[in-house]
Amino acid sequence: MALDLFLEKGYEQTTIDDICAVAGISRSTFFRYFPSKEDVFASETSSAVDEILLALRQRPDDEPPWSALRQAMSPLVEHYASQTDRAHRLAALAVATPALATLQQEKHARFQALIAPELARRLGADPADSTDPRPRALIAGALGCLEAAVAAWIAGNGTQQLGLLLDRAMNSIGLDPPAS
Template sequence: MQNVAPGASYYTEGMTKPPSLRERTRRAVHAEITATALRLFREHGFEATTVDQIAAAAGISRRSFFHYFASKEDLVMGDTVALGAAVRDALTARPADEAAWPAIRAAFLVLVPADDGDLAEQLALARIHHDAPSLRASLLEKHLRWQELLAPDIQRRLGLPATDTPDPRARAFVAAALAALDAAVDAWAASNGTADPVQVFDEAIAVLRA
């Protein structure tokens, strides 16, 4: 969970095949759009910056922007659908008899960027994610979607009977874990990248379990 930041890409454990030229090119353009957007966000604020302004400053069309990002919010938060699916897959891959807390903690580790990347960029994304009012609705939507994805496996690990829809207790468990994850990222950003988000997450979970 070290250096987890909104907008960061995730890795798949054991992935060693080098990226293709097309993938490297895509990553380079993705990084350039992100850097351009962050500059505009710093100059004008997240709320006041439009997709058209980002596209124009990056030298691409509006259509090309949406080839890389579903929305301005996704530029900051990342592809929440793909990230949620990656966490779910990691959770279900954990040993069947592993308890719920260590299982979800391990699953969250897929959110670690594949490399350290640009620390200043990661910090800027995390701060925007925390401060921009319009992102709060996106954050709530992400949490609700991830509850649906993760609750079924957590429900089984909690020893709760299977149900057609996730048990409220399992959803509450996932909501608490996500809140601890958000707190860890916020603490990491507030410390200018010096705090250990894993330690903050573990301390938050320890309080919840007390």
């Protein structure tokens, strides 16, 4: 409901009172579940990082880390593909709204913290060794590729397949190509 309001009125123009009115709840009930408007938006994609981690852990141990990371992002890409118009509009809103762009950076930090130990393990490194830059470099590269793919997807009005855009971006890095 709140996301529909954000799409209809714009994020900045939608108030907490608007959300409460549509949801049929009081402000105090709203704040019992969400500390802020940003948290309502974040609730839409909050499980994505956990799903990617689970998918990464399920990839074969002998699969190169870059390929495993790409394949682990497939559930997120499939989610976008299953809701093309809505997902496209929400992604465009997130990119164009400073508060939501900041929220995206926080999600990236969470992604880094959760995924780094699994990538370290795949690299044969100590997951507790924060001096090894490789896991974080791989994650930063993958997130950069995802951001580039989403930006291209938004620019193309959602007409291109996000998965193909992500493959193209990740293949441009020059690491092991993802299995298709």
